[in-house]
Amino acid sequence: MTELTNLTVAQIRDGHRAGEFSAVEVAEAFNANVAGAKALNAFIVETPDHAIAAAKTADADRAAGTLKPLSGVPIGMKDLFATSGVQTTAASHMLEGFVPRYESTVSAKLWDAGCGMLGKLNLDQFAMGSSNETSYFGNVISPWKRKDGGNAALAPGGSSGGSSSAIAARLCPAATGTDTGGSIRQPAAFTGISGIKPTYGRCSRWGIVAFASSLDQAGPMARDVRDCAIMLENMAGFDPKDATSLNMAVPNWEAALSSDLKGKTVGIPKEYRLEGIDPDIDAMWDAGIAMLKDAGAEVVEISLPHTKYALPAYYIIAPAEASSNLARYDGVRYGLRDLPEKAGLQDMYAATRADGFGPEVKRRIMIGTYVLSAGFYDAYYTQAQKVRTLIARDFEAAFGVCDVILAPTAPSAAFGLGEKTADPLSMYLNDVFAVPASLAGLPAMSVPAALNREGLPLGLQIIGKAFDEQGVLNAGLAIEERAGFNARAEKWW
Amino acid sequence: MAIDQATVRKIASLARIAISDAEAAAMEGELNGILGWVEQLGEVDVTGVEPMTAVIPNTLRLRDDVVDADPLTGGNRRDDILANAPAPQHGFFGVPKVIE
Numbered sequence: 001m002t003e004l005t006n007l008t009v010a011q012i013r014d015g016h017r018a019g020e021f022s023a024v025e026v027a028e029a030f031n032a033n034v035a036g037a038k039a040l041n042a043f044i045v046e047t048p049d050h051a052i053a054a055a056k057t058a059d060a061d062r063a064a065g066t067l068k069p070l071s072g073v074p075i076g077m078k079d080l081f082a083t084s085g086v087q088t089t090a091a092s093h094m095l096e097g098f099v100p101r102y103e104s105t106v107s108a109k110l111w112d113a114g115c116g117m118l119g120k121l122n123l124d125q126f127a128m129g130s131s132n133e134t135s136y137f138g139n140v141i142s143p144w145k146r147k148d149g150g151n152a153a154l155a156p157g158g159s160s161g162g163s164s165s166a167i168a169a170r171l172c173p174a175a176t177g178t179d180t181g182g183s184i185r186q187p188a189a190f191t192g193i194s195g196i197k198p199t200y201g202r203c204s205r206w207g208i209v210a211f212a213s214s215l216d217q218a219g220p221m222a223r224d225v226r227d228c229a230i231m232l233e234n235m236a237g238f239d240p241k242d243a244t245s246l247n248m249a250v251p252n253w254e255a256a257l258s259s260d261l262k263g264k265t266v267g268i269p270k271e272y273r274l275e276g277i278d279p280d281i282d283a284m285w286d287a288g289i290a291m292l293k294d295a296g297a298e299v300v301e302i303s304l305p306h307t308k309y310a311l312p313a314y315y316i317i318a319p320a321e322a323s324s325n326l327a328r329y330d331g332v333r334y335g336l337r338d339l340p341e342k343a344g345l346q347d348m349y350a351a352t353r354a355d356g357f358g359p360e361v362k363r364r365i366m367i368g369t370y371v372l373s374a375g376f377y378d379a380y381y382t383q384a385q386k387v388r389t390l391i392a393r394d395f396e397a398a399f400g401v402c403d404v405i406l407a408p409t410a411p412s413a414a415f416g417l418g419e420k421t422a423d424p425l426s427m428y429l430n431d432v433f434a435v436p437a438s439l440a441g442l443p444a445m446s447v448p449a450a451l452n453r454e455g456l457p458l459g460l461q462i463i464g465k466a467f468d469e470q471g472v473l474n475a476g477l478a479i480e481e482r483a484g485f486n487a488r489a490e491k492w493w
Numbered sequence: 494m495a496i497d498q499a500t501v502r503k504i505a506s507l508a509r510i511a512i513s514d515a516e517a518a519a520m521e522g523e524l525n526g527i528l529g530w531v532e533q534l535g536e537v538d539v540t541g542v543e544p545m546t547a548v549i550p551n552t553l554r555l556r557d558d559v560v561d562a563d564p565l566t567g568g569n570r571r572d573d574i575l576a577n578a579p580a581p582q583h584g585f586f587g588v589p590k591v592i593e
Binding site: 032098099100101102135199200201214217240243244246247271278300306308309313315316323327330331333334335336337344346347348349350351353354357362363365366367368370373379380382383384385386387388389391392422426439440441448468476 | 496500503504505506507508509510511514520523524526527528530531533534535537539542543544545546547548549551553554556563565566572573574576577578579580585586587588589590591
């Protein structure tokens with residue numbers, strides 16, 4: 001029999017349904033992989049009992065003929081989703097020991113669909129980072145190594161780096177991620193897996209630890225496009241508890257998957273051709289263009305003229321929203337309290353927040369506080385929101401002549417841990433291709449497309465029109481079928 | 494416009510984050526680096542452009558005006574709400590003394 005931990009979500013679902021194996025066998029196999037992969041530090045909390053309990057229910061439901069859409073599928077849950085009775089930290093000291101008394105909407109939907117939880121996945125602290133080096137619980141390590149004879153530990157990307165590392169290492173077949181400025185797509189690209197950020201509002205934000213609320217959007221990460229479609233169907237849907245939730249029916253994305261792109265037009269944004277970029281990235285992009293042509297699509301060059309302003313706008317808007325959202329951590333209602341001897345209330349706030357937040361989180365709160373402060377608000381924040389309007393208009397104009405946009409996901413392959421930590425700006429620049437779609441709220445996904453000359457995976461990004469996840473998934477599938485990416489990290493952990 | 498250490502300390506105070514002099518010194522350089530970089534937004538012509546207020550057009554809803562419309566967010570959850578408080582007392586959040 002095939003190794004159970006090599007199966008995709010669809011294979012586990014269908015194989016379980018057909019009686020080829022029990023859900024308990026599947027859960028046990030993944031639990032064993034999780035327990036044996038401490039060196040990756042992908043999980044903050046392991047929950048093998050949760051996975052087994054859901055598996056027993058799945059096996060009983062199969063016997064009773066009451067199977068659910070994801071019965072028997074164990075998954076990883078990014079530790080940004082509140083899980084009832086299971087510590088939820090956002091990888092911060094501030095929330096260490098915080099045990100929610102409620103369940104986030106997205107995780108509740110997945111449990112209702114029959115999934116079990118293997119554990120809570122590590123991430124960048126409060127989802128702020130692109131390399132998983134800001135977690136209070138230590139760096140996540142990518143299972144991938146460069147083929148240069150060296151042994152450098154590589155970043156799994158961020159902020160959903162626990163999710164990407166765990167899937168690439170076969171510790172779980174799929175996981176939840178969240179994407180504020182690339183946090184699903186960039187880690188997926190770094191580890192040779194797939195991930196989709198749906199249209200803003202598709203997945204409820206209720207019960208997700210807030211970072212930048214106008215950008216935060218949950219989405220699935222998995223090994224292939226079909227699994228992303230299956231997962232997304234079971235995560236999305238209207239939720240009255242989220243004021244920005246879309247009141248729209250959830251399409252049957254899996255059933256409508258088709259890699260036939262005849263009649264579709266793919267836009268290639270000329271501003272994404274960066275001077276001095278790694279030639280492997282451009283070569284992969286050109287190969288991707290050829291694959292979509294082969295699938296029947298027409299290819300046109302498009303222009304997104306405000307692209308270079310997306311990152312600076314993002315680094316005003318996201319910190320501004322973060323400084324407001326993170327004001328809730330006051331040492332009074334939940335989380336850490338640091339009460340120095342004889343301290344008053346104000347001193348307690350300051351001490352608690354100094355102790356509970358890591359350096360990157362403090363940096364972003366400080367930037368956000370500054371750009372929102374009296375006298376600077378218009379120059380920074382209002383200007384950034386106007387630029388954001390222009391970026392959204394760029395996409396609108398482009399979608400007048402094309403159906404989807406194809407670009408690289410990230411400007412490089414995975415970098416080594418520690419290589420970019422000295423300079424926050426160089427880390428921010430890694431999200432240059434991911435941030436524009438976030439600012440415009442558009443669905444976007446990354447699919448693995450090639451290995452670079454160091455043997456590391458590279459990802460292609462597909463950006464679609466608002467609400468057209470299907471178009472994004474279909475173009476992703478066309479690339480997946482043609483790229484034939486089946487490389488995986490050699491086990492060293 | 495560059496910020497100095499006094500401004501860094503002022504921002505930290507507004508953000509309620511205690512910082513040492515050494516941290517303020519380090520942050521001065523980091524924040525100036527980031528702020529200097531985002532200032533390129535000033536070169537974009539935004540004449541007549543409205544700032545974005547909603548990324549995907551949506552209308553705000555009103556829920557029915559009933560008690561406990563959603564059991565998850567309704568009333569009578571005092572013990573749940575206090576369960577993660579660092580110093581609850583007598584069914585309330587506890588804070589250091591604020592009135593002499």
